[in-house]
Amino acid sequence: MNSSRFNKFILLLVSISIISLVILGLRIGDIPTGFSxxxxxxxxxxxxNLSELIIREIRLxxxxxxxxxxxxxxxxxxxxxTLFQNPLAGPYVLGINSGSSLTVALGLLxxxxxxNSELGLIGSALLGAFIFGLFILFTASFxxxxxxxxxxxxxxxxxxxxxxxxLEASSxxxxxxxxxxxxxxxxxxxxxxxxxxxSFVFIVGCIGTLLIVxxxxxLVLGEDECRLMGYNLKSLRLAIIFITALFTGLxxxxxxxIAFVGLAVPNLTRMLFKTQNHLLLLLANMLFGAFFILSCDxxxxxxxxxxxxxxxxxxxxVGAPFVIYILIxxxx
Amino acid sequence: MISxxxxxxxxxxxxxxxxxIEFARGGVHVLMGRNGIGKSAFLNTISGMINPIKGxxxxxxxxxxxxxxxxxxxxxxxxxxxxxxxxxLSVDAYLMLGRNQFTNLFGRGNASDNKAVIEAKQIFEIxxxxxxxxxxxxxxxxxxxxxxxxxxxxxxxxxLDEPTSHLDYANKIKVYQLLEKLAETHNKGIIISTxxxxxxxxxxxxxxxxxxxxxxxKPIKDFKExxxxxKS
Numbered sequence: 424m425n426s427s428r429f430n431k432f433i434l435l436l437v438s439i440s441i442i443s444l445v446i447l448g449l450r451i452g453d454i455p456t457g458f459s460x461x462x463x464x465x466x467x468x469x470x471x472n473l474s475e476l477i478i479r480e481i482r483l484x485x486x487x488x489x490x491x492x493x494x495x496x497x498x499x500x501x502x503x504x505t506l507f508q509n510p511l512a513g514p515y516v517l518g519i520n521s522g523s524s525l526t527v528a529l530g531l532l533x534x535x536x537x538x539n540s541e542l543g544l545i546g547s548a549l550l551g552a553f554i555f556g557l558f559i560l561f562t563a564s565f566x567x568x569x570x571x572x573x574x575x576x577x578x579x580x581x582x583x584x585x586x587x588x589x590l591e592a593s594s595x596x597x598x599x600x601x602x603x604x605x606x607x608x609x610x611x612x613x614x615x616x617x618x619x620x621x622s623f624v625f626i627v628g629c630i631g632t633l634l635i636v637x638x639x640x641x642l643v644l645g646e647d648e649c650r651l652m653g654y655n656l657k658s659l660r661l662a663i664i665f666i667t668a669l670f671t672g673l674x675x676x677x678x679x680x681i682a683f684v685g686l687a688v689p690n691l692t693r694m695l696f697k698t699q700n701h702l703l704l705l706l707a708n709m710l711f712g713a714f715f716i717l718s719c720d721x722x723x724x725x726x727x728x729x730x731x732x733x734x735x736x737x738x739x740x741v742g743a744p745f746v747i748y749i750l751i752x753x754x755x
Numbered sequence: 756m757i758s759x760x761x762x763x764x765x766x767x768x769x770x771x772x773x774x775x776i777e778f779a780r781g782g783v784h785v786l787m788g789r790n791g792i793g794k795s796a797f798l799n800t801i802s803g804m805i806n807p808i809k810g811x812x813x814x815x816x817x818x819x820x821x822x823x824x825x826x827x828x829x830x831x832x833x834x835x836x837x838x839x840x841x842x843x844l845s846v847d848a849y850l851m852l853g854r855n856q857f858t859n860l861f862g863r864g865n866a867s868d869n870k871a872v873i874e875a876k877q878i879f880e881i882x883x884x885x886x887x888x889x890x891x892x893x894x895x896x897x898x899x900x901x902x903x904x905x906x907x908x909x910x911x912x913x914x915l916d917e918p919t920s921h922l923d924y925a926n927k928i929k930v931y932q933l934l935e936k937l938a939e940t941h942n943k944g945i946i947i948s949t950x951x952x953x954x955x956x957x958x959x960x961x962x963x964x965x966x967x968x969x970x971x972x973k974p975i976k977d978f979k980e981x982x983x984x985x986k987s
Contacts, residue, residue: 637862653828699844
């Protein structure tokens, strides 16, 4: 049919754009590099060449995490929007990030060495995301109003921010520095050695989502219909929250908070593809999420001579007006 | 056969009791009763969405609570009194969700699933709605689609909560005729609740009344009972 050809065309277009953005991203920066440097850095790496070193140690991890974070947060947003049947849901606005921030802060500011390690960081971020996910799930069972749930998430975020401020004020300089570095949030904090672990967790989340595509399609009809179609709602909800926490915790652990991607991109893909088929939405969110963060990264790199923009600030600049747009459409 | 003996129905407290009742396959069974008497509660109980206060419905010789959700979904289809439309969910995709137990891991249907959907669209005369989104339909159109979705599920029993309330007169007749035909030719057990008594009485259905005076569900032997119930 026409619509499926349109979908394929759009997906192909975004895929090509992603590849182009990655190649472009590998080349531009403070030190311009050529195609041959890029080729050598990947396939024939020598540490002595400065261009190759920069490409391999700085740009490649940054672009990889841009792709993964965009994809992961967008899928997490899609899952939450379907779970709560609420286009205003997302991992950031509902405070799943805050959960990670809180546990990471508790861990880092406690001064214990373990929490400053890779495993300690990701472990505490995942745990926090999961606990807050369950908390939101519990709250959503009695706050039925869509905008009400959003407000609750925002309040949760403010509350956690206050606790973190108090923790910061009363902690030692050494651990404070570790936390401050983490909380600034950026795509630059990831090293190439960490990529396998990040990719592994990301792929686990993607496979998990792939396995629940069918119940997600039914969940769109409401919880009663979902039960009547033979699904165990409790385990489905838990699976969704678990996968969301996995994605959100992973990205929050390594990049800090990145706002609004998880809300804006799933809305955009649903509008563009006009479908509730979660297999297509999964693919679309992956690609559009990656494309979105890569574009933000490109803007940051291009403007870096004039002004330094943190990634979280840029996604908020684009994302917040988009949320307001959806709100106005809903409230009118 | 769905049977229910010495039970009572309600959400928190009992709304009415059931002495003994049987719904056979191959027939349409019509529940009547005043507003709020518990018709929906009864259908919800039979479909396993709420638990009875006392007793347990029995499906083909096995108690309802012994079925898993999955098994039950292959036995009963349920059509709510007000199905809700979903943005960006087309009628075709909506009907395909009815084929859930047959489709593959990702919800994709094969040739026989597509055939079932096309057939249902013909039977219910909703072909022209195929690519419309379910939230853009009128409530009557949506209700027809919901019934069509229950049809493609190919279950032994279909429960419909006030299936004709949103329909125009012509469609009311069409739905009753279709239900009659489905029960006869496909040997399905169909249970509906309705307020369209005058029309329903013209069909060879089995009628049951939830009596507000005795708070009891019973088969109707004499139509005077119905008249009495709705007069007072």
